[in-house]
Amino acid sequence: MLGTLLVAMSDNLETIRANGQPILGKCDKKEVPLIGRERVKCDIIDMLTENTGVSMLDSGGAYGRAWQRNREIENWNNIPMETIRADKYTDCNENTHFDIDITYNIYPFLVSVLNIDKDTLKLREQFKEFAFSEDEKDNYWSKTIDNFLKENNLKGGYEPSFTHNTYGDEYNCLSQILQFTHFMYEDEFYVFLQIHGGCDIRGGYTDPVIFQVHYEDLICGCDVERGYSFGWECPECGERWVELDYGEVYLEKKYDQLENKLKSFSEEQRTLEGNKVIKQDVDKEARKKLECGEDIEIINSQPYHKGCKTPLIWDY
C-alpha cells in the first residue's frame, strides 16, 4: 500500500518534470489554415508530443517514452514514410542474407490518410461540448465516444462503427500504437483517433481527436505483410537493389545485365552464359552469380549505400 502510494507520488513528480521538456518542432498554428492537410500535420505533431504520462514502472526509463523522444524532433518533414532495419548474417552454407524489418513511421503515415474539412471542425466542436457536459465529464473516453455516436445517430457505414487497436494486428508495423473509432457523416468517413505515447499499453493514450479519413487506407496501412518482391533505393544517388528471395538483395543493374545475357530459345528454356536454364529457375541461377548485398553497408542496423550518407529507402 505504501509502495503503491510512493510510486504514485513519484510518477506525478516525474510527469510534471517531463512536461517541462520543450517541443523543438512545434507547429505555429497562427500560420496554418484551419482546414486541410497542413493543419493535419499541426494536429498530429500536437498529439505525438502530448504528455501521456510517465510511470516509474513503465519501460520508458532508459530511452524516454515516444512522446518525449518526439519532442526532440526538429524537422518533421524529414521523417521518411518507412524505416528499414536490416542485419546481415551468413548461413551455414556461407551464403549472405539480411534480416529485414520495415517500420511505417506514424507521422508521415497519418498525414497521408487523414484530412480536416469543415465538417471535421463542426464535429470536433460538438464533441467537445458533449464530452465536457455534466453527464459525460467523468466517463472514460471510450464510453463518451459511444454515447456521442448514439446520441447523434452516427453509424459506421457498410459495417457497424467499432474501435480498432493496432496493438493486436498480426502485421502491425507502425512506429506507435493507434486506437481509432470510425463513423460516417454526410457520406464521408471520420475517426476518433488516439495515439499511444508511451507508458503501459493499457494507458498512455492521447485524448481522442476527430479527423476525416481515407478509411480503407488507414485500415490497410496499419496491418501490412511485406510482399514477396520489393527493392531498396539510395535516396542520394538513385542506386537500386532488388530482392529476389526473402532477405536476399542484389544490385539491380547487375541483375539486369545478367538478364540481358539470357537467351531464350523456347517458351520454357533459356540459356545463361552457355548453361540451360528453366524459366522458373532464372532467379535461382542469377543468385549464384551475384553477390548478395553488394555495395550495402549496415550501420546501426540500417542499410546504407557504401559512400552515401542517407539510409536506403523502400522502393515498391
Ligand SMILES: [Zn+2]
Ligand atoms: Zn548512393
